[in-house]
Amino acid sequence: MDKLVIQGGQQLNGEIRIAGAKNSALPIMAAALLTSDVVTIGNLPHLYDITTMLELLGCMGVESMVGEKLNVEINSGTIRKFNAPYELVKTMRASILVLGPMLSHYGEAQVALPGGCAIGSRPVNLHLAALKKMGADIQVESGYIHAHTRGSRLKGTHILMDVVTVTGTENVMMAATLADGQTIIENAAREPEVVDLARCLRAMGADVSGEGTGTITINGVDKLKGCEYPVMPDRIETGTYLIAAAATRGRIKVKDTWPNILDAVLSKLEETGAEINVGENWISLDMHGRRPRAVSLTTAPYPAFPTDMQAQFTALNTVAEGSGSITETVFENRFMHIHEMNRMGADLRVEGNTVIFRGVPRLKGAPVMATDLRASASLIIAGLVAEHETVVDRIYHIDRGYECIEEKLQLLGAKIRRLPS
Ligand code: EPU
Numbered sequence: 159m160d161k162l163v164i165q166g167g168q169q170l171n172g173e174i175r176i177a178g179a180k181n182s183a184l185p186i187m188a189a190a191l192l193t194s195d196v197v198t199i200g201n202l203p204h205l206y207d208i209t210t211m212l213e214l215l216g217c218m219g220v221e222s223m224v225g226e227k228l229n230v231e232i233n234s235g236t237i238r239k240f241n242a243p244y245e246l247v248k249t250m251r252a253s254i255l256v257l258g259p260m261l262s263h264y265g266e267a268q269v270a271l272p273g274g275c276a277i278g279s280r281p282v283n284l285h286l287a288a289l290k291k292m293g294a295d296i297q298v299e300s301g302y303i304h305a306h307t308r309g310s311r312l313k314g315t316h317i318l319m320d321v322v323t324v325t326g327t328e329n330v331m332m333a334a335t336l337a338d339g340q341t342i343i344e345n346a347a348r349e350p351e352v353v354d355l356a357r358c359l360r361a362m363g364a365d366v367s368g369e370g371t372g373t374i375t376i377n378g379v380d381k382l383k384g385c386e387y388p389v390m391p392d393r394i395e396t397g398t399y400l401i402a403a404a405a406t407r408g409r410i411k412v413k414d415t416w417p418n419i420l421d422a423v424l425s426k427l428e429e430t431g432a433e434i435n436v437g438e439n440w441i442s443l444d445m446h447g448r449r450p451r452a453v454s455l456t457t458a459p460y461p462a463f464p465t466d467m468q469a470q471f472t473a474l475n476t477v478a479e480g481s482g483s484i485t486e487t488v489f490e491n492r493f494m495h496i497h498e499m500n501r502m503g504a505d506l507r508v509e510g511n512t513v514i515f516r517g518v519p520r521l522k523g524a525p526v527m528a529t530d531l532r533a534s535a536s537l538i539i540a541g542l543v544a545e546h547e548t549v550v551d552r553i554y555h556i557d558r559g560y561e562c563i564e565e566k567l568q569l570l571g572a573k574i575r576r577l578p579s
Contacts, residue, residue, distance in 0.1 A: 162550040162564060164541035165573035166523055169447070170408035172570045176396050176415040177203035177561040178228065178389035182351040184252045185328040186358045186389060187211045187232060191220070191259035192335060193362055194235035195384030202228050202389060206558045210250045214242055218256075237264070244270035244301060250558075251275060254282055255325055257305060258333035261294055265307040271298055276530040278489035288317045288330045292337055314339030314378050322347050322459040327374070328355055334376035335364040346374045349460040350419040354390045361385035391415040391439075394466045394532070395560060397423045400443050401467065402539045403570070404432050404450050405474040410570060411442040422463040426471065429453045430478065452480035452517050458487050469495045469536035476504035477543045478517035485512045494529040495536045501526060502544055523548040531559040538563070542572055549577070 178201035190197035219238030223231045247253040247270035260267035292312040296305045314337045327347040334341035356369030365377040396415040403410035417436035430450035435442045457465040465488035502521040507514045521544035528534035534556040541548030
């Protein structure tokens, strides 16, 4: 397994470009299953999860052609089977996103039931309950979801999500585009990636409105068509580099991104003492060489502070001036990085779903182990602010969601290199 070796203590300074959003690209790729025409997706990030989604579509007979300019053409007209196998689903939970589109367009789908993962149990009960309410016949047997419409279309209905779920909202929204009648999703996720998917569905001819609010309305249509659609920038990648620069007391400009989808993160960064400036498609951050101030936060669905940036902000707080607390309300087990950071000399204590922290002047490099994607990013930030050498093991997690991370960090002046296994 590859490792990352970091010599900490360098300030991050410079400019980088932000890639397309993984969590927007994945549902948009699944949405290509809603039409037999070609869907061309642009600004695709170069990531392991994207390759897995292409592999998943490919194993069902869907043809795709990856172009030179970060784009892919997906032609679902060639689909032969409707089965998402366990071998792929176990490596990427977002595979569940093919369920709604396949069921709605082709009337059947077998998708391996995703298991728990490093950050929580992550059930998909709300996806299944909503599709059942739309008339699908769904059985879970031998680890697989077997779903059918028994020859008729899914039926539009009123769906109240008990919990705000991002991929749950996306799955139901996609299924509803080809259903018979109107579907209203209440307590829908408001994440920008849900908005991006809705825009792509509209470009395919769907009648969707209300995205970005808690109520999404979809009037089913008979058929969707192909389209060209560029994926939005990755707000989590954007935030990760800004947090890394703040933690190292540096100065950075991130380009090809959108400032308006990062309000909660930018305001927390300002609380640390960072000077933030924004333009239409860039954000700059300058710590003026100062140590960040400690900032408490609580994660919650958008527009609140994202769970996907909790671990990175914890890394910043390990070396901040002062103390505070971080509360995680979205996933029940998203604190695996805490124990690794304590091995580097951090002062963090977990109490239920809260971490109580006291900033220390400096961390000390150590061998650490990454447990999931965002935890890996946080350990890299910890390594960047630590004295001496940090070796982050199991970094295959990072390649799932951060494009060329060591090259981008090197561009910013970090001393980081990959140690192939
Ligand atoms: N939940 C249920 N039942 C369901 C679905 C969700 O109880 O049927 C619960 C979950 O267990 C969790 C909460 O609802 O406690 C929210 O989970 P959600 O369904 O929103 O998560 P997700 O859709 O599986 C997406 C992102 C995650 C991100 C979360 C929260 C994608 C592909 N994944 O996951 O991204 O953390 O929303 O914002 O969009 C990442 O990129 O590192 C990542 C984990």
